[in-house]
Amino acid sequence: MSESAPERHRAIRYPKLEHFAEPNVITTTADLIFGWARSHSVFPFTYGLACCAIEMLSSGFARFDVARYGMEVFRPTPRQCDLMIVAGTVNEKMAPVLVRLYAQMAEPRWVISMGACANSGGPFYDGYNVVNGVDKLVPVDVYIPGCPPRPEALFQGLLELQGKIQQHKFVAAKPPAASAPAEEG
Amino acid sequence: MGLQIGSNPMSIDAVAERLAGAFAGELTDIRVQEPVTVVARCAREPLHDVAVRLKAEAEIGYETLNWVAGVDRVTAFESIYHLYSWKTNTYLELHVPVPKDEPEVDTVTDVWPGANWHERESWDMVGIVYRGHPDPRRILLKDDFIGHPLRKDYVDLPENHPHV
Numbered sequence: 001m002s003e004s005a006p007e008r009h010r011a012i013r014y015p016k017l018e019h020f021a022e023p024n025v026i027t028t029t030a031d032l033i034f035g036w037a038r039s040h041s042v043f044p045f046t047y048g049l050a051c052c053a054i055e056m057l058s059s060g061f062a063r064f065d066v067a068r069y070g071m072e073v074f075r076p077t078p079r080q081c082d083l084m085i086v087a088g089t090v091n092e093k094m095a096p097v098l099v100r101l102y103a104q105m106a107e108p109r110w111v112i113s114m115g116a117c118a119n120s121g122g123p124f125y126d127g128y129n130v131v132n133g134v135d136k137l138v139p140v141d142v143y144i145p146g147c148p149p150r151p152e153a154l155f156q157g158l159l160e161l162q163g164k165i166q167q168h169k170f171v172a173a174k175p176p177a178a179s180a181p182a183e184e185g
Numbered sequence: 186m187g188l189q190i191g192s193n194p195m196s197i198d199a200v201a202e203r204l205a206g207a208f209a210g211e212l213t214d215i216r217v218q219e220p221v222t223v224v225a226r227c228a229r230e231p232l233h234d235v236a237v238r239l240k241a242e243a244e245i246g247y248e249t250l251n252w253v254a255g256v257d258r259v260t261a262f263e264s265i266y267h268l269y270s271w272k273t274n275t276y277l278e279l280h281v282p283v284p285k286d287e288p289e290v291d292t293v294t295d296v297w298p299g300a301n302w303h304e305r306e307s308w309d310m311v312g313i314v315y316r317g318h319p320d321p322r323r324i325l326l327k328d329d330f331i332g333h334p335l336r337k338d339y340v341d342l343p344e345n346h347p348h349v
Binding site: 092093095126128129131132136137 | 325326327330334339341345346347348349
């Protein structure tokens, strides 16, 4: 997939707010409220593919308890989710299914790549049927290293993602005009 | 000495002797692998007939097929059937050599329906053709995969890795 993560966030359209040419008190307040609400109500998609899924399930139960971050509602259907936690090895047969499920998720949507396999193929890098990283298929927002990562590592990834969600701007400040190249002298 | 469980009247040695008597000429190299397994070889031509009779055998009766394995022994392939007998609580490990120039063997799906997916996996990974199989597709790899990866001479192809 060619679109990168920042381009994807810019592609989300909010026609009313786009009437503003520059960020002002209305758009920044909307950024604040939407960012706060979205980042504390993430609906993860149950995409456990291998042993990382055990750590992801463990995160959901009382000992680690992902409910502290408002992310405890794991859904088994992509239509009710906005975060895909790819936990495990993606193989070539699963690849088209993963892309299709990602396309079925409602925007704005995010992807966490959990563990060495989803990051790069991991210990199965040379496998005959392994995709070397889920970022070959869909844009990834946060990579969590580990084999498998402990639930604490998953939580840090989720907190990083919260920060990223809150940085989303409806109307971004225009970049400063490029200054004329200095004349060679 | 074989292990006897419950009221099982037959020891593992008695099972091996009975198989040697009833399948003389078809099952060869019969040996006992403690505690509850008999290992035997069978040619591929009489395999289907042997399978029917093994299942219907009165005293032992291998009614359950646990799995089918495909193995590359470099000089030949081997299709291995793990059978289980509820009457005697013993296993039979049936090795069927399959030549590499004609890797075909009769299916046993009509004898034990559970062989269906196992034979598909053996075809998928090792490339043994199961003649008469009702659904001879790949099962674990994608349909357009090239080659059979558990063969010793398999070379990984870039065509099998479209996502790079």
